[in-house]
Amino acid sequence: MDWIRGEKLGHGSFATVNLALAKKQSTQHPPLMAVKTCGISHSSSLVNEKLILEELKDCPEIINCYGESFSCENGEKLYNVLLEYASGGALSEKLKNSDDRGLPENEVRQYTKALLKGLNFIHKFGYVHCDIKLQNILLTPNGGLKIADFGLAKRVGSENGSGFDLRGTPLYMSPEMVAGGKQGTPADIWALGCVVAEMVAGAPAWRCDDVAGLLMRIGVGDAVPEIPGNLSEEGKDFLEKCFVKDPSKRWTAEMLLNHSFLFNDGLDFEMKESCESNSPRCPFDFPDWVSSSVACSITSLPSSEYSEEPPSLRSQRRSTSPAERLRGIVGDQELNWSASGDWVNIR
Structure with missing residues (x-):
């Protein structure tokens, strides 16, 4: 080419x-x-x-x-x-532009789910990425996510036994990596937890400027990365499953894909409460439905989340016309390709 x-x-x-x-x-x-x-x-x-x-x-x-x-x-x-x-750039740049306030939890959930799908695929093929961090997670124009930079990736169990092989970035290293140079698939899950905590807090999960001191905290004792206080209870539980010191007890990517944190329907508490209060409790509790005044619209949700919506909302979605639903799904976004005048011919 x-x-x-x-x-x-x-x-x-x-x-x-x-x-x-x-x-x-x-x-x-x-x-x-x-x-x-x-x-x-x-x-x-x-x-x-x-x-x-x-x-x-x-x-x-x-x-x-x-x-x-x-x-x-x-x-x-x-x-x-x-x-x-991936023209959207690295996830680290997006977080940097959030003014250290972190990303909205719905957005964090979306990225976490996509990242887990990629990690699950990598692990099922018998590989460990070894360097999961914000800089190696790229974004696409349509809001998608791409795992990049497999320069440190390796086969599971491919340690050569000839020495201490320290791989990765200290802020995202797992305890077993720091303490014994062991890096299996659980190490990627620990790094995933660090990424999620950082997306929420807008700052690294470990608050430590000294690398040697940081490695001591990771590899020795019971300390774990800080879990953001503004995260939902489901999110906190999700991170606790990632930050288990014993890698054999840490949840896998496949297990985490079924965690309740990833199945929030995207509606805030007030909207959910309104939808529930308008749901009929018995055959005699049906209000006079009017298709043009649906209490809670689902058309604002991404199409990928339709399969996860609760049954009580699915019937309301069907009352919306197909045209309205399509307008909620399809956007007019165009790719913004930038060109440079400094090109070098390669053969």
Whole structure:
């Protein structure tokens, strides 16, 4: 595939990420992509990431991979992996723009559910991501979520036994990782809990500036990350299941997908109370229904939540016309692609 390198999007410890524009249109890849690049001499991690992404290609919550290429730029031989471009940016940037107030709980719930679906898929294929954090969670224009950066990912149980292998970012590391270098699928769940707590509070779950002191708190004793006080009781219970010190007793991604925190219908307490008070309690308790004055409308909910709405509301939704329901689901949002004038030809 011939493509053109565009503006720089970001960089890590061994690779940089740029926009990439395909020279020819194809049904196999979009016209605008992201390209992750590193020197060939340091490409083993990026090669591993590309192989893992190809194996996990069928999950909508994981960034897509469109192949690899080699190039020579400024006298240096480079290895490139072409990836899906998530134009919404990293979740860390969205949280940063919230002025440290955190995200609304309904939004946190939506992202948490999508993240769990991706993690469940990764774990079922026998992999551990090893670096779940806000910076590695990307957003799409339609509100979707993509797990990215599999540079540290590994097979479950692939410890080589030759030394202490400390992987990940300290703020999101699990106790078993810090204390013994063990990183199975429960480590990703601990990191997920840190991400959820951070989304709610607008600040990291651990309040510690000293890395050595932080690692001591994580690996030794009974301390766990702080659970935000403004979180619902269901949310607090969800985080308690993530922050179990013993990895064998920590809930799995599959278990957490069935937690009540993820099945809130999105209505605030007053609206729910109003809906319940208007529901008939017996055959003689039906009011004079008028289709144009539904007490509680469901058309404002995303279509993905329709299957989760309570039965008492489903009958009210049917009283709304199909046209009105479609207007509530379909928006006129357009993709906002930005172009750079600094392009470099790659063959």
